[in-house]
Amino acid sequence: MQHFSVPLFRAQDLVCGRDGRVVVSSVNFALRAGEILFLLGPNGCGKTTLLRTLLRSLPALSGEILVDGESVANWPSEKFARAAAYAPQSVKPPFPFSVFDMVLMGRSAHRGAFSAPTRADREAADQALETLGLNRLREAAVTEISGGERQLVLFARALAQQARLLILDEPTASLDFGNQIAVLDHARALAKSEGRGVILAAHDPNHALAYADRVGLIGRDGKFSLGAPEEMITAEWLATTYGVRARVVPAQSGVPAFCLPAPRGAAEATCEV
Ligand SMILES: Nc1ncnc2c1ncn2[C@@H]1O[C@H](COP(=O)(O)OP(=O)(O)OP(=O)(O)O)[C@@H](O)[C@H]1O
Numbered sequence: 001m002q003h004f005s006v007p008l009f010r011a012q013d014l015v016c017g018r019d020g021r022v023v024v025s026s027v028n029f030a031l032r033a034g035e036i037l038f039l040l041g042p043n044g045c046g047k048t049t050l051l052r053t054l055l056r057s058l059p060a061l062s063g064e065i066l067v068d069g070e071s072v073a074n075w076p077s078e079k080f081a082r083a084a085a086y087a088p089q090s091v092k093p094p095f096p097f098s099v100f101d102m103v104l105m106g107r108s109a110h111r112g113a114f115s116a117p118t119r120a121d122r123e124a125a126d127q128a129l130e131t132l133g134l135n136r137l138r139e140a141a142v143t144e145i146s147g148g149e150r151q152l153v154l155f156a157r158a159l160a161q162q163a164r165l166l167i168l169d170e171p172t173a174s175l176d177f178g179n180q181i182a183v184l185d186h187a188r189a190l191a192k193s194e195g196r197g198v199i200l201a202a203h204d205p206n207h208a209l210a211y212a213d214r215v216g217l218i219g220r221d222g223k224f225s226l227g228a229p230e231e232m233i234t235a236e237w238l239a240t241t242y243g244v245r246a247r248v249v250p251a252q253s254g255v256p257a258f259c260l261p262a263p264r265g266a267a268e269a270t271c272e273v
Pocket residue numbers: 018019023041042043044045046047048049050
């Protein structure tokens with residue numbers, strides 16, 4: 001039996017890169033069932049590189065990845081895919097699969113490569129479409145829907161995979177305000193009600209302040225650092241990382257902390273911390 005204190009997922013002294021060049025270093029974290037980890041950092045700092053390394057689709061330059069305390073280095077890909085599901089940044093697929101077939105692809109880890117989908121596979125795909133309000137697009141070609149709709153389809157495909165760990169690359173980037181909150185609420189429900197682990201790359205610090213249990217920051221130098229959201233997302237960090245003056249309002253009376261950027265040229269007094 002799994003001891004309760006063993007994290008669902010752990011990255012240990014991980015160094016990630018492209019073509020042998022180090023992009024992100026000093027990655028150390030343990031994610032427990034029920035936790036949400038946000039990754040934040042400027043464009044090009046290495047969030048996708050790190051996520052793809054965690055997923056083993058890019059080789060780690062050094063370090064180790066463990067699921068339930070076991071190194072995944074030699075796991076067959078089907079076994080790893082049953083543990084970890086991925087929704088990439090929105091991409092336009094090369095073939096006009098139907099939305100339903102695209103979501104059904106999330107089930108391929110649960111059956112042999114050449115086996116027909118089972119009833120359980122179809123039910124899982126239907127459930128994911130229903131959850132995200134995508135039923136009306138069920139038969140639409142994924143090449144003929146909007147960018148935001150395609151992003152929801154990629155999230156639905158990851159949901160259909162029913163893995164214990166969800167890795168989401170900017171899942172709200174092309175979504176309207178309502179769908180951003182719906183996706184984040186759903187990710188939180190999966191963590192808090194079903195005990196899944198969620199790792200999510202994002203750009204909006206307010207999303208991390210409202211939804212993260214912990215935040216991993218990647219600096220422009222590629223160094224990874226980890227902490228509680230309000231420890232990591234400070235006015236100083238926003239200024240040095242993005243050159244944005246902002247006021248960070250601490251959590252109070254059930255309202256999560258949030259940051260309020262001041263437009264350049266606005267009076268200094270508007271963003272006192
Ligand atoms: N396919 C690739 N081949 C080689 N280098 C790449 C490739 N994709 C990205 N890079 C480089 O790797 C570094 C990290 O890129 P990555 O996409 O991981 O950053 P990111 O933080 O996810 O960026 P963004 O916020 O813009 O999505 C950058 O220097 C980028 O130019």
